Amino acid sequence: MTPRDQEIRERLVAALPALRRFTRALTRHAADADDLAQAAIARALDRAGQYAPGTRFEAWLFRIARNLWLDQLRRRKVRGPAIGLEAAEHAADAPGAGAAERQLLLVQTMAAFDALPEPQREVAALVLLEGFAYQEAADILAIPLGTVMSRLHRARRTLAERLLGPEADPDPAGARPS
Amino acid sequence: MITDLELMAFIDGELDPLRAEEVARAIAANPALARRAARLGAVGDILVRAFAAETSSPPAPALTAALTRPRRASARQAWPAAAAMAAGLAGVVFGMALPDAPGAASARVALADGLTPGPVLAAALDEAPSESARVAGVWRVTLRTSLRAEDGRLCRAFDATGQGSTVAGAACLEPQGWRLVALAPGPKAADGFTLADGGEPPPVAAALDALGAQTPLSAEAEAALIAARWRERS
Numbered sequence: 001m002t003p004r005d006q007e008i009r010e011r012l013v014a015a016l017p018a019l020r021r022f023t024r025a026l027t028r029h030a031a032d033a034d035d036l037a038q039a040a041i042a043r044a045l046d047r048a049g050q051y052a053p054g055t056r057f058e059a060w061l062f063r064i065a066r067n068l069w070l071d072q073l074r075r076r077k078v079r080g081p082a083i084g085l086e087a088a089e090h091a092a093d094a095p096g097a098g099a100a101e102r103q104l105l106l107v108q109t110m111a112a113f114d115a116l117p118e119p120q121r122e123v124a125a126l127v128l129l130e131g132f133a134y135q136e137a138a139d140i141l142a143i144p145l146g147t148v149m150s151r152l153h154r155a156r157r158t159l160a161e162r163l164l165g166p167e168a169d170p171d172p173a174g175a176r177p178s
Numbered sequence: 179m180i181t182d183l184e185l186m187a188f189i190d191g192e193l194d195p196l197r198a199e200e201v202a203r204a205i206a207a208n209p210a211l212a213r214r215a216a217r218l219g220a221v222g223d224i225l226v227r228a229f230a231a232e233t234s235s236p237p238a239p240a241l242t243a244a245l246t247r248p249r250r251a252s253a254r255q256a257w258p259a260a261a262a263m264a265a266g267l268a269g270v271v272f273g274m275a276l277p278d279a280p281g282a283a284s285a286r287v288a289l290a291d292g293l294t295p296g297p298v299l300a301a302a303l304d305e306a307p308s309e310s311a312r313v314a315g316v317w318r319v320t321l322r323t324s325l326r327a328e329d330g331r332l333c334r335a336f337d338a339t340g341q342g343s344t345v346a347g348a349a350c351l352e353p354q355g356w357r358l359v360a361l362a363p364g365p366k367a368a369d370g371f372t373l374a375d376g377g378e379p380p381p382v383a384a385a386l387d388a389l390g391a392q393t394p395l396s397a398e399a400e401a402a403l404i405a406a407r408w409r410e411r412s
Contacts, residue, residue: 012245020233031407034238035300041244072301109228127190128222129229134192153186159221167217 008048011057012041018130022062025125026069028114036072040065058130059140066122066140105163112162120155123148128156180204180211182218189219239354295349295356303334303349303356304407307400324400328390332408333359335386348386351408359389 012019019040024033043064044051051060113121126137127148134152138145160167180201187193188201205212295303302312302319311320322335327350334356337346349356386392395403403410 009245016237016241016245017233020237021229024229024233030232030235031238033233034241038238038241038244041241045244105224106228106231109224110232113225113228124225128225134187134190149183149187153183156186156218156221157182159225160217163224164217164220167214 005045005048008045008051012044012061015058015061018058019061019065021129022125023065023069025113025121025129026066026118028121036065036069039068043068056136059132059136062126062130063140109159109163112159115162116155116158120151120158123151124155124159127152182214185211185215186218189215189222295358299336299338299349300356302336305404307397307404308334324395324403325386325392326395327392331389332395332403332410333386333389333392350389 016037019037020033023036023040024030027033027036040061044061047064051057113124116124122141123137126132126140127134132140134145134148138148141148184193184197184201188198188205191198193201205215298312299319302321306312306319306321308321308323311318313319319336319338322337324332324334327333331350331352333348333350335346335348347358349358351357
């Protein structure tokens with residue numbers, strides 16, 4: 001194993017939690033997410049020489065994962081969300097407290113996220129979960145900065161309505177929907 | 179005037195410092211604007227917590243294995259190469275100088291128990307009905323049969339062609355996912371694997387025999403398992 005390989009491996013280990021979040025966001029399915037992460041790791045190791053030192057490693061890795069995912073999407077029809085919104089809403093009616101409520105919020109949140117269109121999911125995953133700057137997300141996804149912002153905004157509005165309920169007191173003088 | 183997009187950019191730290199300061203003052207002075215900002219910000223916090231819980235389970239064993247596996251010549255050769263190496267059959271690397279004579283194949287039985295199929299094969303095992311083929315890159319994986327082994331495991335026999343060569347094998351479902359129980363090189367074939375009498379090539383047949391009494395799955399049972407991603411109701 002060359003020192004370069006070793007370095008890539010160490011970075012992959014460090015990036016694994018972030019990679020699993022990102023692949024979960026793309027695939028909407030825990031098992032598929034690990035499959036995709038595994039394929040991305042294999043490809044990253046095969047192409048270790050293509051990583052440009054000094055650039056953000058996760059950005060390089062996520063691009064690999066996303067390209068693999070797009071390949072898969074082209075090849076097969078993808079399953080729907082693992083948990084439908086209806087199921088989550090139904091579950092929310094059940095009584096519960098403490099850990100159970102947290103579990104419900106988790107289920108609701110993942111269901112609401114999974115119900116977002118794919119372009120919004122990937123932008124939200126990059127910016128909200130991984131803290132990429134808008135421009136970094138735009139580079140990873142190869143889309144304009146303005147598109148990142150509008151997709152992120154739509155994703156946030158939808159999630160806020162589903163998870164926090166309708167806005168109580170919109171103030172037209174303070175902020176305008178754009 | 180502060181638009182929703184600007185408010186979002188403020189929360190994400192994307193505004194230039196001058197404008198950010200103006201927005202911060204406006205939020206301090208306007209409770210409705212503050213509520214709106216809090217809502218937008220809360221979405222990110224909720225997502226972070228949900229994803230942390232969602233991905234807190236240990237990664238699949240194959241995923242951590244991928245990090246320690248020796249580097250391969252090519253990702254596409256992953257599963258046969260790994261299988262051949264693990265079985266101590268360095269010469270039987272898929273896509274490399276397989277023997278031309280079909281008879282030589284049987285001498286190189288690759289009984290590769292406990293091996294994880296690669297992504298291409300795993301996807302075919304998961305999703306392809308029997309007697310249908312999945313094409314991925316240079317690979318064409320054809321599922322032959324699904325059956326239940328004596329010990330209760332669900333198993334599938336398959337063959338795969340790519341780069342002018344053919345391998346045949348069988349995999350059984352373990353709690354961790356599909357595991358190869360047999361993998362053997364077949365004769366060179368232009369399109370698909372030609373099976374005499376509709377049976378498996380001898381090495382794979384031998385491996386299947388080792389599974390004991392077998393019950394073939396009906397097409398309906400197989401379709402139901404594919405739809406359920408091979409998770410059985412217990």
